[in-house]
Amino acid sequence: MKLDFYYHNPTKIYFGKTALEHLPAELANYGDTVLLVYGKGSVKKSGLYDEITAVLQKAGKTVVELSGIKSNPTYTQMLEGARLVREHQVHLILAVGGGSVIDCAKGISLSAYCKGDPWERYWVNFEDVDNEIVPVGAVLTMAGTGSEMNGGSVITNEEKMLKNGRVYPPEVYPKFSILNPEYTYTVPKYQMVSGIFDTMSHLMEQYFSGTDDNTTDYLIEGVMRSLIHSARIALKNPEDYEARSNIMWCAAIGLNTVTGLAKEQDWEVHMIEHQLGAYTDCAHGAGLAAISIPYYKYISPYGLDKFVRFANNVWEIPTDTMTKEDAANAGIEKLTAFIEELGLPQTLRELGATEAMLPLIANSTVQGGGYKHMTADDILNVLKACY
Ligand code: NZQ
Numbered sequence: 522m523k524l525d526f527y528y529h530n531p532t533k534i535y536f537g538k539t540a541l542e543h544l545p546a547e548l549a550n551y552g553d554t555v556l557l558v559y560g561k562g563s564v565k566k567s568g569l570y571d572e573i574t575a576v577l578q579k580a581g582k583t584v585v586e587l588s589g590i591k592s593n594p595t596y597t598q599m600l601e602g603a604r605l606v607r608e609h610q611v612h613l614i615l616a617v618g619g620g621s622v623i624d625c626a627k628g629i630s631l632s633a634y635c636k637g638d639p640w641e642r643y644w645v646n647f648e649d650v651d652n653e654i655v656p657v658g659a660v661l662t663m664a665g666t667g668s669e670m671n672g673g674s675v676i677t678n679e680e681k682m683l684k685n686g687r688v689y690p691p692e693v694y695p696k697f698s699i700l701n702p703e704y705t706y707t708v709p710k711y712q713m714v715s716g717i718f719d720t721m722s723h724l725m726e727q728y729f730s731g732t733d734d735n736t737t738d739y740l741i742e743g744v745m746r747s748l749i750h751s752a753r754i755a756l757k758n759p760e761d762y763e764a765r766s767n768i769m770w771c772a773a774i775g776l777n778t779v780t781g782l783a784k785e786q787d788w789e790v791h792m793i794e795h796q797l798g799a800y801t802d803c804a805h806g807a808g809l810a811a812i813s814i815p816y817y818k819y820i821s822p823y824g825l826d827k828f829v830r831f832a833n834n835v836w837e838i839p840t841d842t843m844t845k846e847d848a849a850n851a852g853i854e855k856l857t858a859f860i861e862e863l864g865l866p867q868t869l870r871e872l873g874a875t876e877a878m879l880p881l882i883a884n885s886t887v888q889g890g891g892y893k894h895m896t897a898d899d900i901l902n903v904l905k906a907c908y
Pocket residue numbers: 559560561562563564567590591592593594618619620621622624662663664665666667668671672673674675686704705706707708709712715716719776791805806
């Protein structure tokens with residue numbers, strides 16, 4: 522562990538079939554008024570909305586609602602939530618949903634009392650949060666983003682055509698998250714596999730960087746293997762509790778910062794996807810799947826040893842008799858086959874992108890990288906390769 526790090530994860534996790542039983546005790550820690558934030562209707566269909574509102578009622582809470590949070594939550598919706606928090610003097614924001622709902626809740630929590638324009642201050646200029654942060658609690662219904670156990674809040678500013686994300690400090694993390702894998706049984710298959718690939722991508726983006734011997738890399742390899750194994754089971758039987766619970770926990774660990782400790786990290790695939798999402802509104806994990814193969818083919822020559830290790834340790838490919846290039850490519854081919862198994866798209870066209878969008882996406886993507894620094898031209902090359 523050559524790089525210094527600071528680690529503090531304050532989110533309490535209640536995991537399993539009985540996790541919701543802990544909600545009343547958590548609610549008792551906060552004042553009377555709760556802003557209940559949820560998506561476009563899945564929680565009503567599943568019955569979870571009724572369960573949670575009953576708990577809130579029993580706890581004597583006054584409930585204000587913000588519903589209809591879109592996948593890829595918008596700045597407009599976030600500002601509406603911030604307004605509700607101020608108007609009703611909300612004490613706790615309870616997010617019930619996937620990453621979009623939780624991200625939106627975190628955005629509301631830190632924007633409600635922001636002095637100035639929160640977008641410019643926090644999502645563009647990355648200023649320190651210097652105002653009151655309203656506590657957030659989460660009930661997770663879909664696995665993938667890791668938002669339930671981190672400080673991430675990715676918001677789409679429709680007017681500016683920007684999808685910006687930021688990892689906020691521990692004060693912004695959910696205070697508690699309720700993770701019952703059974704809630705994910707009703708997630709449509711396309712969203713389930715998008716979430717699985719989102720987690721895989723988080724793990725890869727933390728893995729493919731650096732040349733040191735870091736415990737974190739061994740941890741990531743183990744989580745990737747568990748995720749791939751359980752994904753295959755869940756594809757066959759979406760109601761396999763053990764597989765869905767493994768996937769849920771892989772997602773949380775995959776971005777709760779443990780799998781990034783002392784790592785340089787390369788988030789360029791996410792940076793490109795966020796702008797792809799701003800233009801097409803595609804499902805986040807599906808966008809990542811389409812970009813990943815051409816991206817990793819593009820950068821693997823600059824980090825060959827790590828790609829050989831990926832082939833060996835994650836995909837169990839015996840590479841002794843291969844050249845490093847062939848071994849690296851063999852690992853990437855296994856990843857391609859996994860994307861096919863999941864049934865995720867491999868072209869941007871399938872996600873609604875047009876050729877005219879490609880330079881716009883390339884030019885508006887935050888430049889970065891790991892083994893290779895990616896310029897706008899490099900990003901355009903990657904986009905053309907998966908168009
Ligand atoms: O809106 P509802 O009706 O709830 O339906 C949702 C939505 O249509 C549905 N769904 C969720 N749980 C369900 C369910 N349907 C049936 N049964 C259930 N139990 O699934 C759809 C997708 O939900 P969404 O929350 O949008 O998906 P996800 O969890 O993938 O979140 C995506 C957002 O998170 C951001 C992404 O960019 C994207 O905006 N990310 C957040 C991160 C973070 N906070 O750290 C990191 C990620 O890399 C990512 O960028």
